[in-house]
Amino acid sequence: MNSWQRNIETFAKEPALLQRIAELGYREALALGEEVREEYHFLARGEYNENFVFTHPDTGKKYVLRVNHGSQMQLERQISYEAHALKLLEASGRTPKLYYCREKSGEPGILVMDFLEGVALDYAKDLKIGSEILADIHGLPYNREEDIGKDKLYFAKDPLQEMLSESARLQRVYELSPFMEDSVYSRLHALWKKGVEEKERGEKLLRQEEFCIINTELNSGNFLINGEGKKNYLVDWEKPLYGHFAQDLGHFLSPTTTFWKTDYILSEKEIIDFLEHYQRCRGKELPALQEQTALFILYNCIRGLSWCAMAYTEYKKGRDLQNDDTFQKIKAYLQDPFLTKVEECCKKLF
Missing domain, CATH: 3.30.200.20 (Phosphorylase Kinase; domain 1)
Structure with missing residues (x-):
């Protein structure tokens, strides 16, 4: 052949x-x-x-x-x-x-x-490397005024409202489908309402000068790790934005992200150690770092679960591009014990 x-x-x-x-x-x-x-x-x-x-x-x-x-x-x-x-x-x-x-x-x-070499990020041993990758990307100079043309990066001017609106739209797809379960929807919607309650306080934490290019899709499999002192990468730039750096950190650390490929949920100490190393790598004062990140962990949990509800509906309808492993994980997100763990995590944050 x-x-x-x-x-x-x-x-x-x-x-x-x-x-x-x-x-x-x-x-x-x-x-x-x-x-x-x-x-x-x-x-x-x-x-x-x-x-x-x-x-x-x-x-x-x-x-x-x-x-x-x-x-x-x-x-x-x-x-x-x-x-x-x-x-x-x-x-x-x-x-x-x-x-x-x-x-x-x-x-x-x-x-x-x-084609870049490397293996997926291991949350148990690669958090330090992950923080270094994100610090380098977030620290990259970007002048949005000079970024012109049809493909100019989308500006997440009001990221909290946009995430709430997107999550509401995703949940609505699930709510109106014949596959909706009342008990699941009520729990997802309760988290969404918690996000609404935190929005006004959260907006005051986000400073315009801290906006940068962000990835927004930081699953462990999107990192290519070769070890400390070697070249390590972040791939899959399907949904980049010009937004607040903590939106990426919140996504990276959120249980709805870490559990996706690895069944891993980070401890409070792991999260704090990660943020401390990230700040050292950025080489600048980020006074509201922990509060900002906690806010986006909540919002990413809301968005992640809402996406799963929408995707569950698409899979049940018979979407064109299907992945059985993905479908099994989506179902796990919408039931216990995982759903309870997310609810508990969000309660600890606030």
């Missing part, structure tokens, strides 16, 4: 990709030559994207071909938005370098970026 035949097999469900990888612009951008000699292999699948890996036949360099199937942010140019963020983040040394991006009407958007 030659390379082209193997690619036909790899893209059997999306044969249009065979034409995309043969396009002149694609091949010139990556110096691949006119003939398709490289072989593509499936790498990973998310809720809205599929990733394939291939090796340059002449240089031996490995790349990732990312294929987009939808947008959490309801963007018309989702893959272009992600590509723009990667360009802005390149100077951090913590993200993949972008080589190619194209949106094509009626077909999935694609981009090509570095």
